[in-house]
Amino acid sequence: MTQPSWWHRFSVRGVFWRQLLRFAILNVPPWIEPIVMASWSLFFLMWGSARRAVIRNLGVIKPGSFAIVNFFRCYRLFWNYAWTIADNVRFKEARTIPDWEFTGWKFFQEMQERDGGAILLTAHMGSYDLGAHLFAETSSRRIVMVRAPEADPETRAFEQDRAAEGLRIEFNTRSTDLAIDLLDVIREGNIVAIQGDRVTGEIGFLPATVFGKPTRVPAGPFALALAARVPIFPVFVVRLGRRRYRLMTARPIELVRSRDRDDDFRRAVEQWVEELEHVIRDCWSQWFTFEPYWPELAA
Amino acid sequence: MNVIVNRSAARWLPSRHRFALAQLVAFTHLRQGKPQDANGPDHLILHIDRDQSAAEAYAVAVWVFVTVAAYLAAILPVPQPLAIIVAIPLASIVIHIPIVVGGLLLRLILGDNDHVKIVSVGTMSLLFVWSFYVARGDSWARFVAWFFFAVLACNAIAAAILWLLRAAVQAEESRCAR
Numbered sequence: 001m002t003q004p005s006w007w008h009r010f011s012v013r014g015v016f017w018r019q020l021l022r023f024a025i026l027n028v029p030p031w032i033e034p035i036v037m038a039s040w041s042l043f044f045l046m047w048g049s050a051r052r053a054v055i056r057n058l059g060v061i062k063p064g065s066f067a068i069v070n071f072f073r074c075y076r077l078f079w080n081y082a083w084t085i086a087d088n089v090r091f092k093e094a095r096t097i098p099d100w101e102f103t104g105w106k107f108f109q110e111m112q113e114r115d116g117g118a119i120l121l122t123a124h125m126g127s128y129d130l131g132a133h134l135f136a137e138t139s140s141r142r143i144v145m146v147r148a149p150e151a152d153p154e155t156r157a158f159e160q161d162r163a164a165e166g167l168r169i170e171f172n173t174r175s176t177d178l179a180i181d182l183l184d185v186i187r188e189g190n191i192v193a194i195q196g197d198r199v200t201g202e203i204g205f206l207p208a209t210v211f212g213k214p215t216r217v218p219a220g221p222f223a224l225a226l227a228a229r230v231p232i233f234p235v236f237v238v239r240l241g242r243r244r245y246r247l248m249t250a251r252p253i254e255l256v257r258s259r260d261r262d263d264d265f266r267r268a269v270e271q272w273v274e275e276l277e278h279v280i281r282d283c284w285s286q287w288f289t290f291e292p293y294w295p296e297l298a299a
Numbered sequence: 300m301n302v303i304v305n306r307s308a309a310r311w312l313p314s315r316h317r318f319a320l321a322q323l324v325a326f327t328h329l330r331q332g333k334p335q336d337a338n339g340p341d342h343l344i345l346h347i348d349r350d351q352s353a354a355e356a357y358a359v360a361v362w363v364f365v366t367v368a369a370y371l372a373a374i375l376p377v378p379q380p381l382a383i384i385v386a387i388p389l390a391s392i393v394i395h396i397p398i399v400v401g402g403l404l405l406r407l408i409l410g411d412n413d414h415v416k417i418v419s420v421g422t423m424s425l426l427f428v429w430s431f432y433v434a435r436g437d438s439w440a441r442f443v444a445w446f447f448f449a450v451l452a453c454n455a456i457a458a459a460i461l462w463l464l465r466a467a468v469q470a471e472e473s474r475c476a477r
Binding site for chain 2: 023024026027028029030031032033034035036038039093094096097098099100101102103104105106108134241242243244246
């Protein structure tokens with residue numbers, strides 16, 4: 001295996017920026033924080049590929065919008081992302097938690113109180129560490145997060161060293177073994193949390209139509225729900241302001257097994273996409289997708 | 300974890316604010332005892348932390364930023380309109396200096412720990428000294444420096460009032476947290 005070049009750590013996904021963020025959390029006074037956030041959000045607008053991808057995605061979410069307006073929307077998205085990852089690191093380093101508001105509380109309680117496990121399907125919004133911590137504080141169930149690993153090996157090692165206590169993270173790269181492990185986790189009455197808005201790497205997918213354009217969503221959560229015979233609870237973490245988040249739980253998706261497996265998946269995916277579109281439309285500045293989401297935008 | 304559940308009024312707890320002026324404003328709101336918001340969230344968890352108030356953090360950040368930008372604009376050797384434009388990005392860089400230098404020094408001396416309190420006191424002290432210097436000069440920025448000291452004086456008066464009201468503040472906080 002070849003060693004990455006020394007400057008690789010300064011690339012946008014390199015470990016340097018994670019180390020710098022941790023340094024900031026340990027040194028920036030809270031009353032200067034907004035200035036620092038505004039400055040660095042502006043700096044990261046130079047990340048051209050992400051900026052262009054966000055602007056293109058916004059063009060689909062908000063049809064007929066002007067590119068210049070979406071440029072400023074892109075800044076708002078970067079600003080939200082900066083605060084979100086900072087809140088995440090602050091929680092890990094200083095155990096500082098934000099204020100939480102809940103909507104769909106009855107569905108959230110249903111997930112907590114039901115017999116047997118469940119699948120929590122979420123999107124690239126908010127912070128999974130903070131969300132998982134909140135879950136640990138309000139529930140007796142264990143939560144296992146499934147997500148894509150960091151692309152950069154140094155960054156991956158840095159994040160693994162600083163993972164929040166009590167949070168089990170599984171990476172979606174070892175799909176066959178992982179499916180069996182996750183099935184066991186659910187059968188033990190626990191919760192599996194998966195990001196279901198986009199396909200990363202070589203994982204199974206299902207076709208979907210989001211905002212009228214064809215795309216793909218991960219097949220894993222739907223296949224797991226069908227195998228384990230448990231509902232899927234769409235849950236979204238949205239940043240409302242400084243140290244203030246909302247946890248939105250939607251009506252559960254029940255996968256009913258029929259003779260036509262493809263049709264079972266299609267109905268479940270449609271319900272998921274409906275929830276996803278609704279949340280993204282209202283909270284476009286919180287959807288942290290830094291690649292062209294729709295294949296036709298990437299072309 | 301120090302939290303209050305399902306009491307929206309707890310947003311105004313003085314203990315959720317850092318500076319005395321903000322604590323006094325929060326206490327006044329808390330005393331008014333506005334009823335629970337009927338259109339509020341289904342469930343609410345509020346964390347008790349001195350730096351939890353967004354309004355306070357943004358207000359202080361804007362005040363500090365404008366102060367530093369004004370001091371820089373006053374000393375830049377270019378025409379004033381241009382100086383004000385240049386001072387805006389320059390201020391954001393200058394504000395980083397005590398954090399980066401102080402943070403690195405503290406890391407060398409005290410180790411890789413949380414130094415927010417020391418950096419906070421150090422940065423405010425530097426701003427105080429700079430404001431003192433500007434306030435004694437004859438540039439237009441002296442008015443900004445005077446305003447800086449006026450805010451500090453108001454904060455000191457608020458601290459004194461809060462000290463006198465400390466029993467009432469504690470009683471109100473306990474009532475809200477119950």
